[in-house]
Amino acid sequence: MTSFHHIVTEEQTKTRLDKLLTEINPDRSRSQVQGWIAKEHVTVNGNLEKANYKCLPCDEVKWSIPEVEPLDITAENIPLDIYYEDLDVLVVNKPKGMVVHPSAGHQSETLVNALLHHCDDLSGINGVERPGIVHRIDKDTSGLLIVAKNDQAHNSLAEQLSEKKIKRKYVAIVHGEIPHETGMVDAPIGRDPKDRQKMGVVDNGKPAVTHFRVLKSYPDYTYVECQLETGRTHQIRVHMKYIGYPIVGDPKYGPRKTMDLNGQALHAKVLGFAHPSTNEWMEFDSEEPDYFKETLAYIDKMY
Incomplete structure (x- = not known):
């Protein structure tokens, strides 16, 4: 660990802690800095503060950077x-x-x-x-x-x-027929207090937002597109379970009786971002894999 410190100036008053540290460390990203804060590598006047702490004049900020x-x-x-x-x-x-x-x-x-x-x-x-x-x-x-x-x-x-400038769209097959064409899940995600191997919707979790759109409905299944606004661990899997439509084949968050697909029917289909050097918008769309298409075809035949 390499340690540093900084005294907040008048001009930096009310700057978020993570933004301040990113400005002081221009070779580091905001998400990296937030990682230091989450891992308690940062103190303000000797106290642990959250990333959104608003700095005050003469605050002493100390931080340690893990060696690569x-x-x-x-x-x-x-x-x-x-x-x-x-x-x-x-x-x-x-x-x-x-x-x-x-x-x-x-x-x-x-x-x-x-x-x-x-x-x-x-x-x-x-x-x-x-x-x-x-x-x-x-x-x-x-x-x-x-x-x-x-x-x-x-x-x-x-x-x-x-x-939240990167576009990430997923497609999923979920249990149950979603009765409306579009929706949004806004529910914080954190470690499940009853099972540390799982994530869950918890009061003290990190903000998490998922938008969804129904692509095709069946009596017991729905083919759905999900767009991430945030990117929490297992976010789509947790959110779809939370609203009562767990992903087909999901061994961790799905129902006991589900299809054996060696994992969840979830595919990261669309990815869009601004190119780091040219700032040109780039967007890619990937075809659903064979297992996914076969599962949809199987459901089609059922109805």
Whole structure:
């Protein structure tokens, strides 16, 4: 850990704590700084404060930056479905069943292992386990992910994420017939106090908003499009369960009786963002995978 401190000036009065630290550390993104605050690496006058704390003149802000470990992950020759690539970014269509980055239980055959074989110029902002990874999707969720190939691109994309400027649309098959064409779920998400392996809608959770639109209805199922306004862990899975329409095949949040699909019927279909260097809007649309189409066809035949 490397430690720093700063005395808030008159001009910086009422600046949010996370914004202040991002201004002081221009090579770091707002989301990174918020991570330091969440992990209690930041104090104001010796006290822990939230990211939205409004700074006062003469406040003493102290923060510690975790050291970035040298990259020590095995590059593996795993085929990648790449939709776009240039010197700054890479857009990849992740298959169902692939973990995004190495962890205690998954040291190999992850998207990061495959990316390191494909290109050795990934951003180092997220450290040893998650080079280039700006956002994640679950192991058994398929679809589009953006990868940063340098720190400047990573900072730009992370800032767009925190400011809700990145477009992320998913498609899902859920249990139950949703009776209206569109809707919004605005419910905070945090760790489930009864099961730490799950997330849930909890009073002290982080704000989470999901918009949805019905694409096709059946008597017992709905094919739905979900657009993320925020990106909490398991957000769509938790929100759809919360309103009574859990995702088909979901082993964690679905009903006991559901289809065996080796995971949830959820696909990250659309991804849009402003290019970090040119600011040009880029948008990609990926086709639903075979298992998803086959499940829809099966439901079609039922009715």
